[in-house]
Amino acid sequence: MTSARRVPAFAVVLAVSFTLVGCTATSPSAVVPAPTFTPRVAPVQVDPVAQYASDRLSTMSLRQKVLSMLMVHIPGVSPADRISSDFADVGGFILMGDNIPSTLSQLTADTAALSDESGLPVLVATDQEGGIVRRVPTDDAASALELRDRDPQATFDAFAQRGALLESVGVSVNFGIVADVASDQSSFIYERSFGGTGADAGARVAEAVEGESPILSTLKHFPGHGAAAGDSHSSIPTTALSFDDWKSSHAVPFEDGIAAGAPLVMFGHLEFxxxxxxxxxxxxxxHEILRDDLGFDGVSITDDMGMLERSGVAEYSNQVTNAVRAIEAGNTMLLYVGAVDASGIVTAVSHAIDEGDLDEAVIDKAALKLLEMRRGLSGETGRFVHCLADCVSIAG
Known part of the structure; x- marks a missing residue:
């Protein structure tokens, strides 16, 4: 009889142990996943005004965007009572002499009524230069003609007084700073100019911008009416002045005003x-020169577009064609003091986009810039916040 071979007890224990360990290691329920780490995303600062404008732009139709680029005039006192549906979405209104009531309290009520949304007020503009060009008659601060021979500090004081008056009656934009250099007393712009040299005018332009803040200052009439003889209200003033000569003289007040913080520049109907x-x-x-050479990144607005129609140049007699050309050139906003076919302009712009003559991105860029400017006037701008890259909402 052959006896069975004996297996040492410790070997049996080891075998069982290895088997158990192997089973445990391959059991899905017992697998411990390796820890994962999400890379840390650096927080970014979000500008609530820019965020609001971007969000608002995404909800706007092409019609609304184009209309937001128009500033128009509604004749008569209390203009808000006569705003037609065609103008319901325009970005701004200009007050002329016929809009000014007998009391400042009524004017304040009238300007307030122009905005339907407190969070996105329209731009309310006027020409308040002082002297021979002023809409609010109680403004007795010194004019450019009086200031051109005084210390530049006097310009700051005059425009601080002027700006406070405009702010008190609800005007947010002043087309009141003439940056044109005029040494010839026969020039129609002479009485409205701060100086006969670029340096003299520039020093006073800068003081005017700083003085009338928080009113949004406008420098006019780029690239400089003083260089071109004639009146752009009834013609197209023309000059052969070289770029270098312009840069050393007529450009200076615009450069100084931009450096002082002017947020708007008005383009003149002038040929250089x-x-x-x-x-x-x-x-x-x-427009390239203004932005690239002079470093301006604000709102460019045309002078009254109706002046082109009245210039006597047949090529400029069509209002809607002029509007498309002005937008294509780079204007952020178009100004109309007389009658304006807002729907016709929208249709013409839409057609230009469809035909590939105009990129809708140009409209979006202009509308966004104007939304940011208007939101900044609201008092509801919120605050800068830090958030991660996927942050989509902010305190408003």
């Missing part, structure tokens, strides 16, 4: 033929 055969309003080159 050595730079571009087109009036500056229609000139992409002059």
């Amino acid at each position: 033929t050595a730079v571009d055969q087109e009036p500056a309003t229609f000139s992409a080159r002059w």
Whole structure:
């Protein structure tokens, strides 16, 4: 009889142990996943005004965006009572002499009524230069003609007084700072200019901008009415002045005003033929010069577009064609003091986009800039916040 071979007890224990360990290691329920780490995303600062504007833009139709680029005039006192549906979405209103009531309290009520949304007020503008050009008659601060021979500090004081008056009656934009250099007393712009040299005018332009804050200052009439003889209300003033000569003289007050913080520049209907055969309003080159050479990143607005129609130049007689050309050139906003076919302009812009002559991104960029400017006036701008890259909402 052959006896069975004996297996040592410790070997049996080891075998069982290894088997159990193997089973445990391969059991899905017992697998411990390796820890994962999400890379830390650096917080970014979100500008609530820019965020609001971007969000608002995404909800707007093309019609609303184009209308937001228009500033119009509604004749008569209490203009809000006569705003038609065609103008319901315009971005701004200009007050002329016929809009000014007998009391400042009534004017304040009238300007307040122009905005339907407290969070996105329209731009309310006027021409308050002082002297021969003023809409609010109680303004007795010194004019440019009086200030051109005084210390520049006097300009700050005058425009601080002027700005306080405008702010008190609800005007947010002043087309009141003439940055044109005029040494010739026969020039129609002479009485409205701060100086006969770029340096003299520039020093006073800068003081005017700083003085009338928080009113949104506008520098006019780019690239400089003093360089071109004639009146752009009834013609297209033209000059052959070279770019270098312009840069050393007529550009200076605009540079100084931009450096002082002016948020708007008004384009004049002026031809500088050595730079571009087109009036500056229609000139992409002059817009490039303003932004690239002078460093301006604010709102560019045309002078009254009706002036082009009245210039006597047949090419500029069509209002809707002019509007498309002005937008293509780079204007952020178009100003109309007389009658305006707002629906016709919208249709013309839409057609230009459909035909590939105008990129809708140009409209979006302008509308966004105007939304930011208007939101900044609301008092409901919220605060800068820190959030991660996927942050989509902020305190408003």
